[in-house]
Amino acid sequence: MSDFTTPTKAIITYSDSDWRLQSVLARPPGDHELHIRILATGICHTDIVNVGGIYPRILGHEGAGRILRKGPNVSPDLDIGDPVLLSFAHCKECSMCVTGHPAHCMQQVPLTIAAEPLNFALAESEGEGEGLEKDAEGRRRVVKAGYFGHSSFSGVAVVRESSVVGVKQWIRSEEELKVFAPLGCGIQTGACAVVNILKPTPDDSIAVFGLGGVGLSAIMAAKALNLKTVIAIDILPNRLDLATSLGATHTINSNSLSPSQLTTSIQSLSPFTPTKATPVPPTGPTGIIDTTGIPTLIQAALASISRLGRVVQLANQGPGSSVSVALPEHMRDGVSLTGTVQGDADPVKSIPILIQWYREGKLPLEKLEKMYPVEEFERAREEMNGGGVIKPVLIWPQD
Numbered sequence: 001m002s003d004f005t006t007p008t009k010a011i012i013t014y015s016d017s018d019w020r021l022q023s024v025l026a027r028p029p030g031d032h033e034l035h036i037r038i039l040a041t042g043i044c045h046t047d048i049v050n051v052g053g054i055y056p057r058i059l060g061h062e063g064a065g066r067i068l069r070k071g072p073n074v075s076p077d078l079d080i081g082d083p084v085l086l087s088f089a090h091c092k093e094c095s096m097c098v099t100g101h102p103a104h105c106m107q108q109v110p111l112t113i114a115a116e117p118l119n120f121a122l123a124e125s126e127g128e129g130e131g132l133e134k135d136a137e138g139r140r141r142v143v144k145a146g147y148f149g150h151s152s153f154s155g156v157a158v159v160r161e162s163s164v165v166g167v168k169q170w171i172r173s174e175e176e177l178k179v180f181a182p183l184g185c186g187i188q189t190g191a192c193a194v195v196n197i198l199k200p201t202p203d204d205s206i207a208v209f210g211l212g213g214v215g216l217s218a219i220m221a222a223k224a225l226n227l228k229t230v231i232a233i234d235i236l237p238n239r240l241d242l243a244t245s246l247g248a249t250h251t252i253n254s255n256s257l258s259p260s261q262l263t264t265s266i267q268s269l270s271p272f273t274p275t276k277a278t279p280v281p282p283t284g285p286t287g288i289i290d291t292t293g294i295p296t297l298i299q300a301a302l303a304s305i306s307r308l309g310r311v312v313q314l315a316n317q318g319p320g321s322s323v324s325v326a327l328p329e330h331m332r333d334g335v336s337l338t339g340t341v342q343g344d345a346d347p348v349k350s351i352p353i354l355i356q357w358y359r360e361g362k363l364p365l366e367k368l369e370k371m372y373p374v375e376e377f378e379r380a381r382e383e384m385n386g387g388g389v390i391k392p393v394l395i396w397p398q399d
Contacts, residue, residue, distance in 0.1 A: 003027050003136075004121040006035065009396075010154035011377055012143055014056045014131065016049075019377060023123035024058075024143060024154070029071030030117075032161040036084060038065040039174065040371075041152040042182030043380055043392045045212060045315075052113040056131045058120060058145040061112075062086065063152030064181035065396075074161055083171045087184030087347035088112055089149020089160040102162075103342035111160065115144035119151070119158040148185070155374075155396050165347050170355045179365050182213065182391050183354050184347055187365070189314060190217030190291070191357075192343025192350050194225065197312045198287040205229030205271055205282070208248075209301060210291035211239040213368055213391045214314055216246060218289045223247025224362040229271045231285060233262070236387050242367065259300035266304040282306040291315055295323045298337070305335050313339045369393050 004025035012020050029035050042062035050059060063086035067078055078084070089112055090097050090105035097105050105111065120143040122129055133142035145151035149163035165184065171177050190213070200206060206222050208215045211234040222230045223246060232243035235255040244251060252265050266272075267284050274281060286309045288301040293315030301311045302325065316339075323337070343350075357363035368390040372380040380392035 006156055007123060008155035009374070010058045010120060010143070010145075010151075011060070011374070012056050012129070013047075013050060013059050014129075019381065021375060021377065022126050024120045024126075025123055026120055026154070026156050026158050027118075029069060029158060031072050032074060033071040034074055034078065034159050034161060034164060035068040036063070036065040036086065036150070036157045036159045036164070037068045037398070038063050038152055038155055038157055038396045039398065040064045040178040040181035040396065041394050042186065042213075042369075043377075043384055043394065044182070044186045045214075046185070047153075048381065048385065052115070052147075054113075054115050054144055056129060056143060057115060057147065058143055058151040058153050059147050060151050060153030060157075061088065061148035062182045062185045063150065063157065064177045065157070068156060078161070078164065078166055082166055082168045083177050085165045085167055085180055085184050085347075085351055086150050086152055086157070086159060086163050087148070087165060087188065087345075087351070088342060089163045092162055100346055101344055102346055103340070103344055108341070111162075112146075112148045115146045117146070118142050119145040120154070153394075165351050167351070167355070170352060178371065178393065178395060179369065180355065180358075181393050182365075182369070183351050185342070186213035186391065187217045187354060187363070188345050188347065188350055189343045190214040190219075190289070191221035191354060191363075192345040193289050193312050193314055193340060194218050194221040194287075194343075195350075195353075196344045197338055197340055198289070198310060200225060200227055200287055202226045202228060204287060205231070205285040206287040206289065207231035207233060207266060207285045207301075207304070208243075208289045208291070209233050209297055210315075211236070211243050212291060215289065215291040216243060216368060216390060217363075218291075219243050219246045219248050220357075220363050224357050229285070231266065231269065233266075239387065239390075242390070246364070246367065259296045259303075262297075262300045263304045285309060287312070289314065293317050293321070295321055298323050302330075302335060302337060305333075308334045310336045310338055313337060314343070365391075371395055
């Protein structure tokens with residue numbers, strides 16, 4: 001246990017429904033690593049489903065905190081005590097990273113999903129845990145972590161430097177730092193899918209399938225870019241109402257609609273019906289953001305999009321999920337289906353833009369977030385699963 005020396009608390013996921021807040025010890029930071037004292041971390045759907053399926057594990061991949069200590073070769077631009085936001089790890093060396101697309105890093109899986117190296121062990125007071133790795137003495141205490149390069153469901157996180165975005169020039173208070181905790185994944189993904197992938201003009205129209213944190217962030221980005229037509233689609237009335245308050249111009253409750261009926265509902269909206277001014281209007285939106293990953297809904301999106309339109313896929317249903325494309329119609333209409341991770345964001349560039357939008361009132365994060373003491377993580381998770389809370393944010397004690 002000598003390799004694990006820094007005491008803290010962490011939420012360990014033993015199964016989808018079994019999360020436990022336990023005392024752990026973190027190992028010292030290695031080359032290009034830091035210890036970050038976590039102030040706040042958002043719960044994302046990716047944590048709920050535990051992408052990668054590794055159990056037990058410390059999850060969490062959205063976070064805000066301050067630098068506690070630095071390992072060898074960390075940039076001198078990052079100082080002890082600096083406020084930081086956490087996003088995803090990337091290698092900084094592959095063709096994707098060096099051309100400005102770190103979200104599609106060639107080393108994405110080993111750096112964000114593979115849970116290496118082993119960063120934590122249960123404290124002596126916790127005994128051993130089922131499924132944990134063995135320590136040097138053969139006791140099952142070593143906990144897998146490294147989620148997205150950090151695992152921010154821990155009071156002190158062992159963080160790869162590439163996951164860190166220094167924000168000392170942007171932060172005005174600790175309370176504000178808490179509000180910004182989810183920027184590094186869910187908010188960034190939805191907003192950057194609009195900005196980086198669709199790249200719309202004000203005359204374009206977009207629809208968003210699914211109004212969780214990612215989808216509502218796409219709505220806010222569309223509003224920030226002054227799009228005239230922004231269509232919000234979900235099965236929960238409260239989320240449709242929230243989308244309207246954030247800038248949606250049209251809403252569709254798809255709860256009882258088949259995929260074909262959903263397509264008809266979209267294409268029947270006023271922007272796509274003939275008038276004297278536009279006797280031949282577009283047949284549907286020029287862009288659609290899908291946050292559900294449900295194959296039938298993605299196919300409905302492809303059927304709903306206008307000619308030369310683009311559907312952006314931000315989620316999937318796991319290995320084996322697929323969609324079917326009718327090639328003659330696909331070729332005729334010139335539509336595209338683009339899969340993307342994190343909205344093709346570079347966090348060092350995107351997070352300052354999102355903070356600036358917040359300053360300008362274009363990204364009202366307080367409408368999405370609800371803060372919880374970390375001890376209430378189960379209530380936070382349940383309220384998110386129930387649809388009543390969009391973005392739970394866990395607050396970690398600082399003593």
